[in-house]
């Protein structure tokens with residue numbers, strides 16, 4: 186068992202892949218072995234997390250997740266801890282493994298109670314073994330069977346877990362969270378994020394839903410125990426994090442010059458005159474990020490007719506759009522581009538060998554079939570394209586609702602990558618990078634401080650810099666997303682995070 190380090194990459198497996206692994210592992214082991222291992226691992230982690238707990242309360246559901254909780258109760262009881270269990274199951278209706286666990290726990294004298302002890306305090310521990318992957322029903326955006334709201338007893342136990350002052354250890358997955366998508370099933374979402382510390386012990390595999398959408402907030406710290414079956418794991422469904430170089434430059438030969446690291450041109454920043462909304466800051470932010478991200482030269486083509494602004498940073502060069510040498514450039518198009526970007530897109534789509542399309546550039550493609558076809562045609566012409574939508578922009582591109590995108594972020598990103606034959610970064614909690622023929626990457630870095638104006642422009646610029654330095658689109662996008670998040674994770678606690686300072690802090 187180990188804590189999941191966000192510095193390393195990890196394989197993620199869907200519920201279906203985990204079930205395949207479970208069946209293969211169970212076939213080669215004596216009955217009930219996996220559940221006993223799961224219970225023992227849960228008990229070990231419980232003892233390590235709360236060594237001084239006066240009381241451990243375990244809420245167990247009707248299925249095998251509850252069985253894991255019963256096995257953990259037995260281990261903790263045998264270790265001399267004060268344990269009580271609230272079990273929603275019935276011996277006659279329980280699955281075989283869980284029934285066997287109940288029998289062993291009962292015979293050993295584990296205490297069963299209708300609810301939690303009334304005096305659970307901050308030093309105590311709750312174990313959430315109500316629902317695991319049995320809840321999951323992965324579906325493409327908008328699909329999936331309707332789900333029923335939790336019953337009264339289940340709802341009460343969930344509430345008790347969420348309002349307790351004691352630390353909560355979730356077995357396999359926080360109850361009610363879909364392990365594939367990171368979304369709560371109907372009726373299961375908490376009213377607010379619980380205050381007590383939270384841990385999740387994922388069993389057999391790490392699942393994608395633990396790290397995207399609501400997963401990060403639901404899980405707290407994530408641990409993994411492969412129950413001794415890691416060698417049998419099938420092909421991964423996705424990957425958490427990336428080990429691509431932080432920055433391509435440190436490996437560059439000594440005899441490098443500014444042309445060695447590529448030219449990035451940021452095209453965006455609609456002027457105040459066009460529609461009364463000046464958005465040139467977005468273009469400058471992207472350009473600054475490209476500069477700090479290691480691009481050799483960075484140009485800015487503002488969509489601001491007649492503007493004579495000097496660059497706010499002297500390393501940046503101004504260009505008129507008609508003076509851009511497209512075939513030599515990595516173009517970052519759309520940041521603050523407003524309506525004006527639409528007129529530039531035909532040239533950018535047709536001529537830029539490497540293109541990052543952000544914000545208004547994406548909205549323009551979503552609303553114009555000819556631009557969408559031009560984008561899709563780039564792959565056949567050997568031109569690299571990266572889209573960086575947030576969920577609303579992704580919904581426009583997929584012609585669905587934001588809720589449908591968020592219902593399965595991994596599937597939505599893959600659907601977009603397929604539709605436009607390019608790399609896609611679906612932003613939001615647990616950003617997903619997907620490319621045709623590549624394992625999708627879920628980003629584990631970053632935090633809510635990134636939810637401030639301009640950070641998306643910074644990301645687009647950084648991706649452009651990495652693409653210009655020769656990384657593949659998938660590497661450029663996934664590694665930039667990780668570096669962007671890591672910069673936020675390392676941000677000094679007492680300092681406000683602004684997009685401009687973030688751009689300067691990039692590595």
Ligand SMILES: NC(=O)C1=CN([C@@H]2O[C@H](COP(=O)(O)OP(=O)(O)OC[C@H]3O[C@@H](n4cnc5c(N)ncnc54)[C@H](O)[C@@H]3O)[C@@H](O)[C@H]2O)[C@@H](O)CC1
Pocket residue numbers: 207211219220223246247248249250251253280282315316317318319320332333334335336339356357358370388389
């Ligand atoms: N069988 C085994 O040997 C192993 C099982 N394991 C555990 O077993 C879990 C999966 O077990 P199950 O397949 O039994 O599934 P779960 O125990 O996760 O859930 C199944 C139960 O939840 C109920 N349920 C599902 N959706 C509901 C909803 N929306 N509202 C109310 N109730 C709902 C079902 O009626 C059923 O009683 C894993 O998450 C893991 O914890 C692991 O320990 C690996 C080994």
Ligand SMILES: [K+]
Pocket residue numbers: 250313314315316317355356357358359360
């Ligand atoms: K659980």
